[in-house]
Amino acid sequence: MSVTQQYLLDSYRAAQLGERTPPAPGVYDWQVVREVRDYGRFNAVVHERPAHGRFRGALGRLLRGLRGGGARTPRPLP
Template identity: 90%
Template sequence: MSVTQQYLLDSYRAAQLGERTPPAPGVNDWQVVREVRDYGRFNAVVHERPAHGRARAALGRLLHGLKGGGARSPRPLP
């Protein structure tokens, strides 16, 4: 049974019993994404880690590590 079929069945049952219909599938998806993001930021603060830019920093460390140099030394001035 697909999500849409389940939603229609639940809506029909709610109408027969005089109850509120359930929310349509996908209505609250972005709210869930925001709550997961906020929980991750809160958890980072509680554990004393940076709350912003962690994914970008990790990706940067990974990419610089693959290039095989780590931190580059500056070129000497002429």
């Protein structure tokens, strides 16, 4: 049974019983994404890690490693 079919069935049952209809599928998706993001930031602060820029920093480290621009060797003295 698809999500839409389940929603229609639940809406029909709610109408028959005089109850509130359930929210349509996808209505609260962005709210869930924001809550997961906020939980990750909160968890980072609790564990004393930076709360912002972790993804971009990890991506930058990965890309520098792929390009070979990691640790630089010092220039020899003249």
